Amino acid sequence: MKNVLTIAGSDSCGGAGIQADIKTFSALGTYGMSVITAITAQNTMGVFKVTELEEEIVAAQINCIYEDIKVDAVKIGMVSNSIIIKTIAQCLRKHAAKNIVIDPVMVSKSKYKLLRPEACEALVSFLFPLAQVVTPNIPEAEVILGKRIQNVEHMQEAAVAIHKMGPANVIVKGGHLPGDAVDVLFDGQKFTLLSDVRIATKNTHGTGCTFSSAIAASLAKGFNIREAFGAAKEYIHGAIENSFSIGQGVGPTHHFYSLYKRAGLVD
Ligand SMILES: Nc1ncnc2c1ncn2[C@@H]1O[C@H](COP(=O)(O)OP(=O)(O)OP(=O)(O)O)[C@@H](O)[C@H]1O
Ligand SMILES: Cc1ncc(CO)c(N)n1
Secondary structure, rough: EEEEEEEEEEOOOOOOOHHHHHHHHHHOOOEEEEEEEEEEEEOOOOOEEEOOOOOOHHHHHHHHHHHHHHOOOOEEOOOOOOHHHHHHHHHHHOOOOEEEEEOOOOOOOOOOEEOOOHHHHHHHHHHHHHHOEEEOOOHHHHEEEEEEOOOOHHHHHHHHHHHHHOOEEEEOOOOOOOOOEEEEEEEOOEEEEEOOOOOOOOOOOOHHHHHHHHHHHHHHHHOOOOHHHHHHHHHHHHHHHHHOOOOOOEEEEOOOOHHHOOOOOOO
């Protein structure tokens, strides 16, 4: 069994954040662990309150895990302030953490700010250089670079520019552009583009969290970055295709659809 850690925020309605990450790790046959950075009160309609945790308890959670358990990959999601960002960077350096996947979460689908604007610089300068891969969506890449991204060519340029900020690989996700869902990987030398038909659904709560967690689980299993990208793209496609409506807003993706089908729990 490979062990995968998520360092992220808790999503009370279970569609994104820590909860989506652990479901993804489990569905992909890895053992999931968590370091919680913030507690969000959210549902399918929006984020209503956020409490950031103290950096001491974030550091203690990370140290506890690394001092006892071999961590095969770590995914970092919502980290809302620069003190917690610096603490995480320090702890991961101390433990020589490997296979670090950074999803630079900034704003929820409902437009709530999950990263303090003044902390963006810390995220880039302290965490990006530690990453095996960073996975910004289009609005995140636009904030990081201060530039509009309107097509696949712009996504490729953005991947090159973000690569210069220190990560070994960059995947710019195209979920926010119209048309097919095209994602761009840049490894410092060449591009890999993966494209899927866009699934017509409103239920895409947590797609970014799920995608980056699938990459982390795949890296933990020994896949190289291109293989991990392919496995994550396939996983997110199935999870969105089988997404469902709970509540009144944006519903979650489905992590265990193939297991449920085999067990006769769904049609
Ligand atoms: N409707 C869709 N159909 C197919 N693939 C999609 C769809 N929406 C997003 N994707 C894919 O899902 C993955 C996540 O991309 P997306 O841009 O939605 O992430 P995100 O905006 O970070 O998500 P979140 O809002 O949860 O943070 C990418 O591989 C993207 O191409
Ligand atoms: C805790 C958390 N992390 C990430 C997202 C992604 O938007 C969210 N909605 N909530």
